Amino acid sequence: MDFDLMQRVFPFFLEAAWITIILSVLTAILGLTCGILGAAARLSRFALLRFVGAAYVSVIRGTPALIQLFILYFGGPQIGIQLDAFEAGVIGLGLNAGAYMTETIRGAIITIDKGQIEAARTVGLSRLQTMRYVVLPQAMRLMIRPLGVNINALIKATALVAAISVVELTYTAQRYIGSTYKPFEMFLIAGILYMIIIYVTGQAVAWLDRKARIN
Amino acid sequence: MTDQKPFIDIRHAQKSFGTLEVLKDINLQVQKGQIVAIIGPSGSGKSTLLRAINDLDPLTGGEVWLEDKRINKTLPHSQYEKHINLVRQEIGMVFQHFNLFPHLKVRENVTLAPKMLKGLSGTEANKLAEEQLEKVGMLERIDYYPSQLSGGQKQRVAIARALAMNPKVMLFDEATSALDPELVEEVNLVMKKLAQEHMTMIIVTHEMSFAEAVCDKVLFMDQGVVVEEGPPEVIFRNPKNDRTKEFLRKHLAGQNA
Ligand SMILES: Nc1ncnc2c1ncn2[C@@H]1O[C@H](COP(=O)(O)OP(=O)(O)O)[C@@H](O)[C@H]1O
Ligand SMILES: [Mg+2]
Numbered sequence: 001m002d003f004d005l006m007q008r009v010f011p012f013f014l015e016a017a018w019i020t021i022i023l024s025v026l027t028a029i030l031g032l033t034c035g036i037l038g039a040a041a042r043l044s045r046f047a048l049l050r051f052v053g054a055a056y057v058s059v060i061r062g063t064p065a066l067i068q069l070f071i072l073y074f075g076g077p078q079i080g081i082q083l084d085a086f087e088a089g090v091i092g093l094g095l096n097a098g099a100y101m102t103e104t105i106r107g108a109i110i111t112i113d114k115g116q117i118e119a120a121r122t123v124g125l126s127r128l129q130t131m132r133y134v135v136l137p138q139a140m141r142l143m144i145r146p147l148g149v150n151i152n153a154l155i156k157a158t159a160l161v162a163a164i165s166v167v168e169l170t171y172t173a174q175r176y177i178g179s180t181y182k183p184f185e186m187f188l189i190a191g192i193l194y195m196i197i198i199y200v201t202g203q204a205v206a207w208l209d210r211k212a213r214i215n
Numbered sequence: 216m217t218d219q220k221p222f223i224d225i226r227h228a229q230k231s232f233g234t235l236e237v238l239k240d241i242n243l244q245v246q247k248g249q250i251v252a253i254i255g256p257s258g259s260g261k262s263t264l265l266r267a268i269n270d271l272d273p274l275t276g277g278e279v280w281l282e283d284k285r286i287n288k289t290l291p292h293s294q295y296e297k298h299i300n301l302v303r304q305e306i307g308m309v310f311q312h313f314n315l316f317p318h319l320k321v322r323e324n325v326t327l328a329p330k331m332l333k334g335l336s337g338t339e340a341n342k343l344a345e346e347q348l349e350k351v352g353m354l355e356r357i358d359y360y361p362s363q364l365s366g367g368q369k370q371r372v373a374i375a376r377a378l379a380m381n382p383k384v385m386l387f388d389e390a391t392s393a394l395d396p397e398l399v400e401e402v403n404l405v406m407k408k409l410a411q412e413h414m415t416m417i418i419v420t421h422e423m424s425f426a427e428a429v430c431d432k433v434l435f436m437d438q439g440v441v442v443e444e445g446p447p448e449v450i451f452r453n454p455k456n457d458r459t460k461e462f463l464r465k466h467l468a469g470q471n472a
Contacts, residue, residue: 045292119314119373121268123328123380124304126296133327137318 006185010174015092016172023086023168024155024197027093031154034098039105053102060099066160069091075163089161097154104150108143109135141212148205150164155198169193222247222415223384224281229276230263230439237263238274239439245384245432248413252426252447255436256462261419265386268417269300269306281305281384304332307377311389315361316326321348321372322357325379332380347375351405354391367398371405378409385409387418391425397439423466427451435459 041053060068072081073088083091112135120130162171173190177183221244230238237260253261266272268279270287277284286302288295316324325347326340335343348354351371351409361369370390377385387406390465391399403425409416410429420426426433426447433450435443435458456461 115310115312115314116316118271119310119316122271122303123376124300124306124332125328126300129331133331134316
């Protein structure tokens with residue numbers, strides 16, 4: 001193994017890791033937003049919204065994320081959507097994560113005992129108040145861990161945007177392989193940096209989960 | 216007393232779940248301050264009838280009235296929601312499995328609805344919670360979470376939660392059925408206290424001696440119909456109907472076994 005080379009390229013990988021982190025954070029924010037809206041749609045009392053929510057989830061989960069990114073980035077201009085690679089990456093991955101998060105959030109909400117809803121409604125609370133003060137606080141605790149799993153998957157999925165040439169970790173590794181012919185070293189650095197990002201995120205999720213349980 | 220206008224009036228209540236007819240033309244009048252027990256075998260429709268009163272299980276036919284208000288009205292969605300939320304504030308309900316809010320302390324379980332619906336301030340709400348919990352003997356557990364309470368204590372808190380909305384009527388659906396035998400009495404005592412305060416109550420129960428002690432009227436239901444109704448001393452001591460006799464005989468045999 002060429003440790004010397006690894007040391008020399010490491011600062012550039014750190015910069016790329018920063019891009020991966022920013023990409024992950026933005027994707028997670030957009031994903032959570034889509035997940036909340038998606039879950040609200042799927043649980044709506046309006047059939048049309050339920051249909052839209054279900055269609056969103058099944059289209060996204062039924063196709064490869066890479067194809068979704070390609071459609072957005074390469075196909076977008078054809079239908080008048082001009083995005084640079086980073087924007088396409090965030091939006092594509094965010095919409096993708098949102099579909100999985102929709103199911104996570106919905107799953108946590110429908111797990112709450114029907115008796116809770118009945119108790120809230122019989123004291124006179126409205127549907128919205130029941131959701132806000134009784135169902136969501138309980139569902140929130142249940143969804144932290146599975147959302148953590150979604151976020152773990154989303155971080156790993158950011159590697160896909162290398163294919164539309166966003167200069168993040170995977171793309172950077174590929175670029176240095178082109179000039180150094182040392183794929184083992186380059187992918188090793190990238191892999192270790194991914195692991196650190198994922199480990200720290202996992203710890204943060206576990207901490208949140210513990211905190212939610214204590215309260 | 217009997218020709219007084221009923222406080223709760225259930226007329227020709229009919230309820231089907233799909234093709235299964237669960238309530239068949241039920242009529243029930245309850246006067247203000249009256250305590251009515253509903254007894255009958257499991258699956259006879261007792262819960263469904265009780266839950267029709269606050270429209271938790273809306274009837275498929277018939278009418279439910281509280282004083283001069285029709286409860287089970289057909290209205291556009293948002294109007295219905297407004298109407299039913301107001302009606303439900305006047306009708307307290309206690310469930311077999313308590314259904315306390317596990318993420319809230321005892322205090323907040325009691326104050327949630329009054330705060331949201333009656334605009335009580337923090338201090339007013341606390342005072343209310345203390346009063347209601349005192350009444351059910353749970354004041355010293357005001358800062359506990361439901362998971363830290365016994366079943367009997369949970370049920371007493373659930374009663375306090377319902378009373379905090381100052382309801383005109385209380386509905387009890389097998390309030391003591393999920394409790395260990397030694398915890399039943401503490402809940403019964405709270406209900407007896409409410410009876411002494413002339414709370415109007417409809418109680419679905421399997422406890423015949425309790426029903427006999429506190430109720431003014433007993434309904435025996437079987438397969439979706441009221442088979443027999445009358446004062447407790449008649450229903451329990453001298454029932455006319457064979458199905459009532461059979462039910463009580465089996466029930467007593469079960470209890471002594
Ligand atoms: N939500 C429901 N959907 C379908 N059937 C129901 C539902 N709720 C109750 N039932 C049926 O209605 C009948 C009466 O139930 P219930 O009122 O709970 O009886 P009880 O309280 O006397 O035991 C039972 O046969 C039960 O299976
Ligand atoms: Mg029942």
